[in-house]
Amino acid sequence: MLTPPAALHALLFASGEPIEKKRLVAFLGIKESELTLVLNALTNMLKGTGEMLIESESEIELRTSPEATSLIKKLRESELARDLGKASVETLAVIAYQTGATRGEIDWVRGVNSSTSLRTLLIRGLIEGREDEKDKRRIRYNLTTEAFAHLGIANASELPRAEELGTSASAIIEEEMTAAVEPAE
Numbered sequence: 383m384l385t386p387p388a389a390l391h392a393l394l395f396a397s398g399e400p401i402e403k404k405r406l407v408a409f410l411g412i413k414e415s416e417l418t419l420v421l422n423a424l425t426n427m428l429k430g431t432g433e434m435l436i437e438s439e440s441e442i443e444l445r446t447s448p449e450a451t452s453l454i455k456k457l458r459e460s461e462l463a464r465d466l467g468k469a470s471v472e473t474l475a476v477i478a479y480q481t482g483a484t485r486g487e488i489d490w491v492r493g494v495n496s497s498t499s500l501r502t503l504l505i506r507g508l509i510e511g512r513e514d515e516k517d518k519r520r521i522r523y524n525l526t527t528e529a530f531a532h533l534g535i536a537n538a539s540e541l542p543r544a545e546e547l548g549t550s551a552s553a554i555i556e557e558e559m560t561a562a563v564e565p566a567e
Contacts (some may be wrong), residue, residue, distance in 0.1 A: 387423040394435075394444035402441050466502065473499035474529065477509055478541055482524040484514055506551050508532060 383391065389410055394401060406415050421442065425435055432450040435445045446454055466474070473496050476488045488496045500523065503509040508529040514520040530537060 385423075386416075386420045387413060387427055390420055390424050390442075391427070391444070394442060397444075400438070400441035401444040402434075404440075406442060461470045464505075467499075469494075469496070470499040470502045474503060474508060474525075477503075477523050478525055478529075478533075478538060481538055482522045484522050486520070488523070503529075 390406065391560075393406065393409055401416060403414075407417055410420065412420065420435065421435060428434055428447075432447055432453070434445055434447040436445050469492075472492055473488055476491045478485050480487065480491075483491075485496060485500060488500070500509070500511075503523075504511065506528075507526055509523045511521040513522050513523040525538065533541075535541065562563050
């Protein structure tokens, strides 16, 4: 059984984003008045670990400490220095020829989960995500000007066989997505 500070650490680590204090109290099964004690204990536990708690009026978040900045910077630089890799290039191609695609569309075309590839492309600034106009719950990814510069082209129309492949890809994905939504007879 985890102690309340250890349980709080696990929750914040697994979340990767801020969690409301009220939710933490419910998850931990403690009183609101006890949360301060648990936060103080976790803060002390984290000293010298490279992690720290960030606390707002209503939320708590686990972050890297300022002392870890140079290490984190090296990590990010090493990620950017590596080649894109086959998976990221495939993902970039789907987005380029589709003239924007959602993660579901990319996964369907590639046949595998594309989360890591999308993260890599986002970190490198080669794609950007925006709310999908058709379904506000989804993110539609598009190439950035950095991607066009990286590919050595001025715009998507300069991609090899751009019009032919883009039209085919859009039609196939639309057909498959429609078929998946329609009930079987």
